[in-house]
Amino acid sequence: MWYQRVDPMLLKKIVIAEDDDAIAHMVNMALGDAGFLCLRARDGDEALKLVKAHDPDLLVLDVMMPRVDGLEVARRLKADVMWSRTPILMLTALAGVDNEVSGLEAGADAYMSKPFDLREFGARCKALIRAARRERDRNPTTNLPGSRAIDEEIEGALKSGKPTSVVHIDILSWDAYADSIGIARSEDTVKNLGAWLLEAARNASGGGAFVGHIGGSDFIAVLAPEHSEAFVKQAESAFDGHRSTLPGDAKALALVLAIATTEGLTLNTGADELGRRLGKAMKAAKAAGKTGHVVYSGN
Secondary structure: OOOOOOOHHHHOEEEEEOOOHHHHHHHHHHHHHOOOEEEEEOOHHHHHHHHHHHOOOEEEEEOOOOOOOHHHHHHHHHOOOOOOOOOEEEEEOOOOHHHHHHHHHHOOOEEEEOOOOHHHHHHHHHHHHHHHHHHHOEOOOOOOEOHHHHHHHHHHHHHHOOOOEEEEEEEEOHHHHHHHHOHHHHHHHHHHHHHHHHHHHHHHHOOOOEEEEEEOOEEEEEEOHHHHHHHHHHHHHHHHHHHHHOOOOOOOOEEEEEEEEOOOOOOOOHHHHHHHHHHHHHHHHHHHOOOEEEEEOOO
16 A cells, blocks of 8 residues: 555665676665665676566676677667666767767666766766656656655655655546446546645645545545644545546545544654544545545544
8 A cells, every 4th residue: 555664775775787797796885885785787788687587776888898789789678668668878988979879779767988986977867766766656647656656755744753744546436437448538537636636735824735646536636734633624625626527427426535634653664654544634525425524533
């Protein structure tokens, strides 16, 4: 579930495909000190096996390697529907525009020539991972952040220690309604709902709120406590105002919102407790059987 805390080390694996021991050691030390788990491959064939076994956040790939060179490794990964999303930072001693173009056309997402500055190298690795995670963690229907991004947002809020409100949004009778209007129109409806919620969160917070899409008609908003009531009112107003535009018979639908706060929660156990609080609040909200919301911040 979205509220289960994820071990960040599992999200920071990098495969380093480099046959030069000195360079591999230098890169490993730089990235290891930055908190990444580095896995070493000494040739292209081993690099392919490690990527497929560990699904890393980044592949640092030397061009000139034994057995299978870096260009061929990049081509094979980018041609595979499962591994094409793995970002590739290509390293090479072959300078020049032609070599850089060859690397990028093979599938590299970024390209650096040896020798390179370790600070720039580390910054590029982090930027590639951030960009790739943003794309991985988006729900394909709404393009909003998905479950993993929601986990990280809530974990960040717990880690900061700042009071935070988390709002769970759902639609009553959604499954029956979605079955009646079909897949395409139900996805359009969810996409529109996501846009209404995002606009409501932006208006309520002045632009600083987070809205994520768990799946189906389930959404999560994370925002400052002083903005939560305004968000709830604007979300309810937007849904009621757009109800007449929804396909099929939308009269039975009701937007329900459950609010819980991070008050008194710690990073170690807070995610589970926050999930319990939200679950209790959502159960109470759905029991009301109509559009409304429940604020819950106690035990």
